Amino acid sequence: MVKRANDQQLTVEPNPLEVHGDSVRFTMSATLPTKMLKKGKEYIVKPYYVYNGQEIELQNLVFRAEDFPNAKEEQPRLSRTLSFYYTPEMRRGELFVQGVARNPENNKTRETDRMKVAEGVVTTARLAQEGYYPSYAPHGYNNQEELEPTMIGFFFQQGSSYLRPSETRSDRGTYLRNFIADKNITRTVSITGTHSPEGSERVNTNLSQDRAQVIEKYYRDNMRRYDYKGMADSINFILKPVVLEWEPLVAALEEYQGVDATAKQEMLNIINGPGTFEEKEDRLQRVTGYRKLFNEVYPLLRTAKAEILTVKEKKTDAEIATLARQIADGTVSPDTLSNEELAYAASLTPNMQERERIYQAASKKSDGYGAFNNLGTVYLEQARQATNESQRNQYLEQAVTQFEQANRRQENAEAYTNLAAVYLMQGNVQRANEAISKAETFSTTEQNRAGMMGVKGYLQLRQGNYNEAIRTLSTAEESAENLYNLGLAYLLNKDYQNALTRLNEAIQKNSRLAKAHYAAAVANARMGNEDAASQSLQQAVTIDPEMKRSALEDLEFNRYQESERFRNTLR
Incomplete structure (x- = not known):
């Protein structure tokens, strides 16, 4: 049997291998020559994924003679879906198979040499932009003429x-x-x-x-x-x-x-x-x-x-901002402003430290959930801006405390949306999913609902649910990040024209979004448009030179590795 194994037909789909969600999943099919499978014997196809000096042994395809009674006239064929959990070091690797002829009676075996059947891994799905939306509860103040x-x-x-x-x-x-x-x-x-x-x-x-x-x-x-x-x-x-x-x-x-x-x-x-x-x-x-x-x-x-x-007589924005700072400093009574005016004052300042102090004062003045959620949202934004892990984790802990305080007073969409963002930053996708599902059950503003859909769509994209991600992200806030994720979902769903449309919309929103240019290069490469792919890739590496290395190792561009224009783009 081992000698005839050279004539076996092995196919892998997709090839190269691709990661979707947290795993690499592919279908392996093996077809043996007629008369290869002998009575009472087994032929085993053993797949291995080899990477970085390590290997993963995958589930075998086992041909048993009794399962193929017509093996002398008809080619035995088996097909199986295989998968393995993906980690970043697996990006550059190869899928091998080894044939093993086995006699079940005495367990004697003979093995073929290992044969390379596929490369791996295409990691385009890992280009998703992390879903994040700072969900502030409405301040309730109308600064327009009434x-x-x-x-x-x-x-x-x-x-x-x-x-x-x-x-x-x-x-x-x-x-x-x-x-x-x-x-x-x-x-x-x-x-x-x-x-x-x-x-x-x-x-x-x-x-x-x-x-x-x-x-x-x-x-x-x-x-x-x-x-x-x-x-x-x-x-x-x-x-x-x-x-x-x-x-x-x-x-x-x-x-x-x-x-x-x-x-x-x-x-x-x-x-x-x-x-x-x-x-x-x-x-x-x-x-x-x-x-x-x-x-x-x-x-x-x-x-x-x-x-x-x-x-209606109202204070000016400048008056409200000044009084809010004085309330935060403790130099005037908290009752100088209404709860709505104080919350509005916090929204007027881009300074996170000042906003934090105003929301701290608001949470002491009002027992409503809004002040606690909004204080937590400030901590969440500060966590994203933190320059070291310790500071980041400290802000995240403070944020969770405030979101939990808000939900204890009244469960609400904003706090659960923010908790989903916290859990994503902590790498806990399951809890992020639970939080965003909970957020959907509560009413909120149209703007916050659209922001929530951006977080939910990212989660669906990250888990490989591309059709669901497309539906969700189509209703999300039209930020550059959400449009980019929508384009990526179309790309991973093999709808390349819609992918390019959304990616270009994302670029119009933020021309410095390197990932959008890179994903456009991938879409064009899959369509065989080398000139457009090279142009988009050039824009991506100009913005982010670190992408040169990624592109050189990316199997999406395998067909262009010998192209002079492609190589010039990445010099």
């Missing part, structure tokens, strides 16, 4: 639009004069004029409009009195006359307790039933309790109500 409504109404006598002195001297009139005197920044004044439904009011179709105009004039007169000058021109007056409409009466009637339920229902039936406005009002007059309605409810409908929208 409008506050103020409602003031005036009453008129039946059939009249005259604004009586008793109204202007009332508490309502005094309040409006003082309001105007304060010169609040005002955007609009909407005045709704109404009338009651009885004849003397409804016959005057201009009554509602006239009442609204009277209030506008009163308002403008007071602006002149208090010297508004150019300020008055910026105020938009909107008049809304309500004519022959039942809604004001229906609303007032539902609140009115002066008639019994039967009479009230009868009135509502008339209002909601058929007939013209005049016919309905005439029928109302015949209902028991109408007089009380006329005397007690109708006067409330003879009004003009002003809704005044003024700009």
Whole structure:
């Protein structure tokens, strides 16, 4: 059998070997010549991966004569999926097989020489950019202009639009004069004029409009009195006359307790039933309790109500930032700012130390989860910027403490997203997966959700789940890193055109992202575009010269190793 082994056919797919997730997985197929397999004997194909002076013995393919009764006429064939756990030193290695003829009766064996059947390992999947997103809880502060409504109404006598002195001297009139005197920044004044439904009011179709105009004039007169000058021109007056409409009466009637339920229902039936406005009002007059309605409810409908929208008074960003620093220093009371203002102040500064101190003050002032999560997020960002392992680990421990504090107060998406990033930095992929899965179960802002998808997509990419990674990263924040990972997922899924599209988008976001240029070189190399591959590779090694060595050893570029242009690119 050993002599005939030279005629065996061995194939490996893929070749070169590739790492996906944390392992190298491939299919080995062996086909023996006819008449090679002898009765009662076995032929064993023993695969080995040899690297760096070491070797891994993989699962054997065993041909037993009894399993192939037609071996004299038909070639015996076996195929098996094999795998081994990958470590970086395995990148340069070779897959060998050795044939062993064995007699099961006496266990005697004869061996062939080892034969090289594949090279390894293509490590393109290891180019994934670590998923990281600093997930800050929303501060809840609106730094944009906000409008506050103020409602003031005036009453008129039946059939009249005259604004009586008793109204202007009332508490309502005094309040409006003082309001105007304060010169609040005002955007609009909407005045709704109404009338009651009885004849003397409804016959005057201009009554509602006239009442609204009277209030506008009163308002403008007071602006002149208090010297508004150019300020008055910026105020938009909107008049809304309500004519022959039942809604004001229906609303007032539902609140009115002066008639019994039967009479009230009868009135509502008339209002909601058929007939013209005049016919309905005439029928109302015949209902028991109408007089009380006329005397007690109708006067409330003879009004003009002003809704005044003024700009809410707020501190400037500079004032908020200054007060936040003073709160952090302990020189002013924490109550000088609201919880929202204090959290907003932290977002205004790019300085991590200052941000840390503000969030520390915020976590003492508020027992909400946000301050604790955001303090932890600062520690997470500092861990990424740390220059040594000890400092990095210390920041990560502080971050975890704060995220756990946040979740104890209220489980939330932001803290779990951040914990996933911590676990990734600590190399614990399983816990990172658990944390990001938990994060998905809670509501958050659209921005944080998109950032979360970037972390999740990276995890899927790292584990070799390329279709899932593509779906997830397509909904992620469109950062250079996420677009790059999306392009890499397409590349590993053998969709090279979409890969190049996404990689170019990543490069447009960050032209210094060397990995994106390198991955584009790989995509072009797989498509046989040597010029484009060399151009992208040149850009990658210009940004990061360390990539020259990687490219020289990368089996993705095997076909170009003898190309003068390729070698010139890497000199």
